[in-house]
Structures are given as structure tokens and as C-alpha cells.
Amino acid sequence: MPGTQPEQLLTRARHQVTELEAIFAAHADGLVIYGPDGEIRSMNPAAREMFGASDGSEGEYAELMKALAPLDADGDPLPLDELPSRRAMRGELVHGFVMAVHTAKGLVWYSASAAPLWTADGAIAGAVVSCVDVTHLRRLKEEREKLVRALTHDARTRLNVIQTHGELLGRAAVDAEDARRRGGIIVSSTRRLAGIIDALVDGS
Amino acid sequence: MASAGTPGASLLVVEDDRDLREVLSDSLRLEGFDVLEAADGLDALEQLRHGVRPALLVLDLVMPRMDGRELLGAMRGEGALADIPVVLVTGTPPRDLQGEVRAILKKPVGIDELVACIRRNAAPARGDSLGGTGAARS
Numbered sequence: 001m002p003g004t005q006p007e008q009l010l011t012r013a014r015h016q017v018t019e020l021e022a023i024f025a026a027h028a029d030g031l032v033i034y035g036p037d038g039e040i041r042s043m044n045p046a047a048r049e050m051f052g053a054s055d056g057s058e059g060e061y062a063e064l065m066k067a068l069a070p071l072d073a074d075g076d077p078l079p080l081d082e083l084p085s086r087r088a089m090r091g092e093l094v095h096g097f098v099m100a101v102h103t104a105k106g107l108v109w110y111s112a113s114a115a116p117l118w119t120a121d122g123a124i125a126g127a128v129v130s131c132v133d134v135t136h137l138r139r140l141k142e143e144r145e146k147l148v149r150a151l152t153h154d155a156r157t158r159l160n161v162i163q164t165h166g167e168l169l170g171r172a173a174v175d176a177e178d179a180r181r182r183g184g185i186i187v188s189s190t191r192r193l194a195g196i197i198d199a200l201v202d203g204s
Numbered sequence: 205m206a207s208a209g210t211p212g213a214s215l216l217v218v219e220d221d222r223d224l225r226e227v228l229s230d231s232l233r234l235e236g237f238d239v240l241e242a243a244d245g246l247d248a249l250e251q252l253r254h255g256v257r258p259a260l261l262v263l264d265l266v267m268p269r270m271d272g273r274e275l276l277g278a279m280r281g282e283g284a285l286a287d288i289p290v291v292l293v294t295g296t297p298p299r300d301l302q303g304e305v306r307a308i309l310k311k312p313v314g315i316d317e318l319v320a321c322i323r324r325n326a327a328p329a330r331g332d333s334l335g336g337t338g339a340a341r342s
Contacts, residue, residue: 149296150266152295152296153265153266153294153295153296153311154295155295156295156296156310156311156312157221157224157264157295157311159311159312160224160228160293160311160312160313161221161223161224161227162312163312163314164224164227164228164231164312164314164315165227167231167314167315168227168230168231168234168315171315182227185223185227189223
């Protein structure tokens with residue numbers, strides 16, 4: 001029957017669009033679609049939540065892009081050409097690129113993966129970027145590093161106490177009382193050092 | 205601990221751990237230095253502001269109230285204190301302070317290493333006992 005096949009194809013295409021929209025909306029990770037000029041076309045609810053955006057109306061996404069001021073994994077400014085979306089627009093696949101942006105709720109760290117959006121004739125029409133929020137993990141890592149630094153400093157201080165008392169016992173003319181006092185400090189420092197090692201092991 | 209305002213001291217040992225501060229100071233006195241002690245950066249700054257002018261500061265980095273980094277900043281901001289040489293003795297050596305201090309020693313530091321470093325870096329003394337009487341004099 002004339003016209004039936006195009007109608008079926010249209011119905012099928014609409015169905016697929018509906019499915020993709022549902023997947024896009026329900027995805028737990030942030031998904032951002034970029035247009036051919038690198039502009040944000042759309043963000044799913046998870047991405048809007050992550051980056052503090054609303055519905056993208058009245059040029060909101062363009063303003064958002066200017067304000068994000070991206071940082072690389074070391075916390076240094078990230079050149080715009082190295083953004084996962086820009087790399088994808090050059091045909092590159094990006095996996096797990098850790099970066100951060102400034103948002104209204106503070107610094108947000110995320111792992112970004114990106115892929116180009118190809119047209120049927122092989123041109124790049126945009127990019128899709130998937131963003132997994134790793135802010136919590138990053139903070140945990142920083143807290144752990146801070147703890148290890150503090151415990152390392154304490155451990156080295158105790159070692160210094162032990163070493164210097166030991167050196168003085170070996171070189172200075174000490175009387176029995178002074179030797180007992182220094183020995184006592186060495187023993188108590190050793191015990192404290194053991195406690196620090198336990199804390200390091202427990203925290204690792 | 206020596207009282208603030210004591211003039212003519214050659215070294216000021218700034219360390220919050222009392223055991224380490226005392227034993228380092230003991231060992232430096234045995235090497236012939238005049239040693240004052242400060243329990244943290246704020247204590248040290250108060251002594252400096254009261255006229256103590258050591259030939260060198262032996263400075264820990266991680267301390268309560270005012271840490272070594274903050275003390276360095278405060279000293280750099282006060283002309284009379286800006287030129288006092290500083291040797292850091294710390295468990296976690298920082299890379300960014302290498303140009304700010306004369307030397308950075310990592311704990312645990314031996315007496316001979318510390319004494320040699322002090323003698324290399326201390327400001328010329330006003331005819332006092334900077335050189336000490338110890339055998340490690342160079």
C-alpha cells in the first residue's frame with residue numbers, strides 16, 4: 001500500500017526517539033549533548049543537577065559554559081581545546097578524563113568520557129559527554145593524603161627524638177640519672193611510634 | 205624555655221614537640237651554641253618581636269597556633285626579621301619553600317648533619333658563640 005512504509009518508518013523513528021529521550025532522562029550519570037559549534041544543546045537531569053543548571057532556556061547553557069572555569073586533575077586551569085567535548089569534536093574518543101569545574105555549589109570533580117556524534121555522511125555534528133561525579137571520592141582521597149602526611153610527620157618526629165637521644169647517650173658524658181631519663185624518653189617515643197604505625201595501617 | 209627578650213642568642217629552635225625541642229636544644233648546647241626555644245610559630249614571633257635576634261632559626265613546619273609557613277610569612281613582612289636565616293627541620297619537606305629558607309632537612313636528622321648545616325647557613329655572629337666549641341666546627 002502506497003505511503004504505508006514511510007509512515008511505519010516515521011512511527012518507528014518516533015518510537016526510537018521516545019526511547020532515547022527516556023534513557024537520556026533516566027541516566028544516573030550526567031549526559032551533555034554538544035552541537036557542531038561546541039555549544040551545549042541539552043543536558044539530562046543528572047547533568048543539570050551536577051552543574052547547577054535548570055532547563056537551559058534564555059542562553060543559560062552559554063552562560064554556564066563561561067562560568068565553569070575547568071581545571072585538570074592537578075587543579076590547574078584546563079585549556080578549552082583539551083576539554084573532552086572539544087576532543088570529541090575532533091573525532092577523538094575520550095575515556096575517564098578527570099577534571100573539575102566551578103559551580104554555584106562549589107568545585108565539582110568528575111570523570112568525563114566523550115564521543116563524537118557522526119552524521120550519516122561521516123561528518124561530525126556534535127559530541128556527547130558522559131560525566132560521573134567523583135567529588136566525594138576526590139575529597140576522601142584528599143582527606144586520606146592529609147592524614148598520611150600528618151602521621152608521617154609525627155612518626156618522623158618520634159624517630160628524631162629516638163635518634164638524637166641515642167646519639168647523645170653515645171657521645172656525651174651522662175650520669176646514671178640522665179641516662180635513665182633519656183632511656184625512658186626513647187621507650188615512650190617508641191611506643192608512640194608504634195601507635196602511629198597502627199593508625200597508618202588502620203587508615204590504609 | 206628561655207624567656208622572650210633574651211638578647212644575644214645564637215639559635216632559636218622552634219618545634220612544638222617538647223621531647224624533640226629539648227633534645228635538639230640539648231645537643232646544640234653541647235656543641236657550644238646559645239639556644240633559645242619556642243613551642244610554636246607564635247611563640248617564636250613574640251620572642252623575635254621582643255628583640256631576640258638569633259643567627260639562625262631551626263624551624264619545624266607543622267605546628268599548632270602558627271605553623272612554620274605562617275611564621276616565615278610573618279617574618280618576611282617585618283623588615284627587621286626578614287633576613288634571619290632559617291633552616292627547616294620537618295617530617296614532610298615542602299617543595300615550594302626551597303627558595304624561602306637556607307636549607308630543608310628531613311626528620312630524623314642527625315646531630316652532625318644539623319650542626320654542619322647551621323654552621324654553613326647562620327648569619328655572621330656579633331662576636332658571640334656561633335662557631336661553638338664542638339669538634340664538628342668547620
